[in-house]
């Protein structure tokens with residue numbers, strides 16, 4: 001038995017969610033732990049895999065893989081699965097992870113369970129996964145020769161294995177089929193800054209969600225973050241509506257923060273958002289709705305319109 | 319001219335409180351009501367743009383119970399041309415089954431001389447969150463597929479599609495026919511006009527069946543997790559709470575100077 005984990009590379013390292021997936025896969029005790037990296041595996045990524053207890057790091061160096069193409073990535077994951085004789089393949093529950101594994105599922109006619117938070121049994125494979133945007137959990141059986149699952153972000157803490165793995169780098173021999181490059185990124189329009197380090201290291205995070213009302217609704221949020229020497233964090237609604245850049249997103253598919261104070265304004269506190277902010281030492285919610293989960297789960301709350309409360313707080317602070 | 323097929327799902331309103339049916343197998347939408355998810359509303363808006371710019375048409379398809387015709391007509395009310403209901407018990411279907419049912423409906427239309435250059439779906443269903451129907455459909459059709467699309471344009475036989483990737487906006491150029499799954503955010507959903515509503519009432523919705531044998535979703539049960547017990551201290555309401563909030567900030571030692 002063995003497990004293959006798709007490891008995504010972010011700024012030269014295994015991404016946080018990938019390290020979580022490695023930790024989770026290892027905890028299943030489902031045999032040898034393998035990793036697959038699309039492209040040549042950077043040394044720091046191999047080191048991350050070693051710490052996580054990975055026996056083999058499969059890498060694919062075909063130059064055709066330089067620009068993202070989900071079908072080609074799926075071909076790489078399939079090749080790693082064959083090389084490892086895997087009966088379980090795990091990917092991070094990111095946009096890419098879910099997309100690539102869906103391709104593997106379609107190509108091999110396999111079942112896939114998305115956004116898994118726990119495994120109840122291995123044979124048969126029974127999982128708990130998030131549905132209805134995390135408002136409910138589904139217990140589901142995933143049958144098949146090879147089982148595919150993606151891990152909901154931040155469902156586990158990444159940790160090192162008791163004993164490091166060999167992390168032997170094994171190049172995959174595969175040629176990418178041009179069919180798998182029919183949908184490939186032709187170019188990336190880069191963001192000015194994609195750096196999340198300011199957010200994840202901040203002692204204070206001032207958060208804003210749909211309650212900000214629009215791209216112009218962040219003035220007081222920005223000023224308060226500056227006044228408290230902190231960073232701004234936002235909900236996915238805010239990034240998907242294009243009000244703020246993705247690197248400011250907190251949550252399952254964004255950053256995980258652990259500041260001394262998280263001041264969450266106009267954020268309802270969905271499960272996915274909570275996944276990214278639950279480790280904050282103190283949470284204060286500012287919300288018009290006293291029943292919003294962000295309010296009921298917070299340490300302190302102010303019930304009111306953030307556009308009135310925040311300016312008043314700034315004035316009070318002087 | 320590009321004809322676009324948009325696949326939508328009737329789902330319990332995901333912004334409402336989740337109430338389960340007594341057997342714990344489904345979300346009971348009777349309280350929250352039913353809707354089309356935000357991703358699929360965005361897909362319809364993009365499809366209407368493509369149809370307008372290329373002189374094509376938009377067909378809204380839903381696989382599900384007879385009531386799904388409400389979601390189909392809501393799509394027609396905001397600019398789609400016609401609809402297809404593939405009547406099936408949604409509780410028996412998994413993502414592979416839904417993809418197979420859509421593929422079969424496309425074949426039926428093709429035999430009748432109607433082909434779709436572009437098929438759009440939501441990136442993930444608001445209720446089951448499987449993240450795979452669109453990709454599975456693309457493989458059944460032998461077409462390329464792009465996921466997480468927020469904007470798109472069609473020029474002749476090529477679609478330019480954009481979505482957010484880890485480093486910025488990713489641009490795809492894909493030859494038609496193709497499949498794309500849409501995420502909300504790149505386009506504002508449309509609101510129905512009075513004329514649109516009238517049109518939707520009268521528009522033709524073809525009803526098809528699906529003859530495949532479902533593999534299902536593997537669901538054993540649903541649960542709604544209990545929030546952990548917590549006592550929140552409400553500092554106050556509105557601007558009057560500002561001094562109290564600042565006092566808490568000082569207590570937490572996050573205010574300097």
Ligand SMILES: Cc1cc2nc3c(=O)[nH]c(=O)nc-3n(C[C@H](O)[C@H](O)[C@H](O)COP(=O)(O)OP(=O)(O)OC[C@H]3O[C@@H](n4cnc5c(N)ncnc54)[C@H](O)[C@@H]3O)c2cc1C
Nearest residue numbers: 209210211235236251252253254266267268272273288306
């Ligand atoms: C697979 C998956 C992954 C996801 N990942 C993430 C993620 O990483 N991060 C994330 O955040 N979400 C994520 N989501 C989305 C998540 O489910 C919610 O939709 C999102 O977090 C809601 O954002 P919000 O709180 O800003 O908006 P809403 O839920 O619309 O809440 C807005 C809140 O603002 C309050 N409000 C409105 N006006 C005001 C005002 N003037 N003053 C004060 N309060 C006001 C309202 O009472 C409400 O509580 C994910 C969803 C899925 C399915």
